[in-house]
Amino acid sequence: MTPIIAPSLLAADFANLQRDIELINRSDADWFHLDIMDGQFVPNISFGIPVCQAIAKHARKPMDIHLMIETPELYLQAFHACGAYSISVHYEACTHLHKVVNQIKDLGCKAGVALNPHTPVHLLADIISDLDLVCLMSVNPGFGGQKFISRTFQKVEQLKEMIQRAGSSTLIEIDGGVNSNNALSLLNAGADVLVVGSFVFKSEDPVNTISDLKKVPA
C-alpha cells in the first residue's frame, strides 16, 4: 500500500510559511500535519488557532491536526472551524476519551488518538473500533528533530493486530524521527501514515524527498 505522507509544518520556516505550504501543495504529500502545543501538556509552545486559519487559506491538502494540549475538548470546535480534516487528541490528556472522540466525529472530522512513547497500545482495546486514526509517538512530544525510539516497531505490530482483530479500518500514523532509514520497516510493520518534519524540511530538495518517501514500498 502507498503510504500517506504528512509533512509537519513545525519544521517549516515560519517566516516563509506560505512558501513552505505551497511547496507541500505541489509535492506528492497527502496531508499537512499541524502540531499544536500549549506549554502544559508538552514543554513547548508552537502555534494556535489564528496560525491554523492562516495555513488553511493556502493549504490545498487535508489538515491533520495533532493537539498536544490539556483539555483538548475545549478547542475542538475552533479547530474544526479552521478546516481540520482530522483531529487527534492525546490519550494521556483525556479522562473521558470516548466522549472526546465522539465530539470530534460529531463535528464531522476524522477522530484520532495519540499515544506517548510510554503508553501501551492495549489501552486502546475498548475504543479502537471508534477511531479513524491512532498516532503513535515515536519521540517524546514537544519538539521536532528528535531521535526515533525503536520500540515503536513492536507497538505498530501490536496495534495492527488489534485493529485487524477488531475488523476496523483505523489508520496507524507514526510521528517523530521518521526518515528514509526507518520508513520501510515502519510500513512493513503496519504503518499507514508517516509524519515527517525535519527529514523533509531540512533536506536540500523537500519535494523530491517527499516523492522518494512515497515510493519507499515500491
Ligand code: DX5
Ligand atoms: C513532535 C511532533 C512531531 C514533529 C515531527 O512533538 O508531534 O509532529 O514535528 O518532527 P520530526 O519529523 O522532525 O521528528
Ligand code: ZN
Ligand atoms: Zn505531530
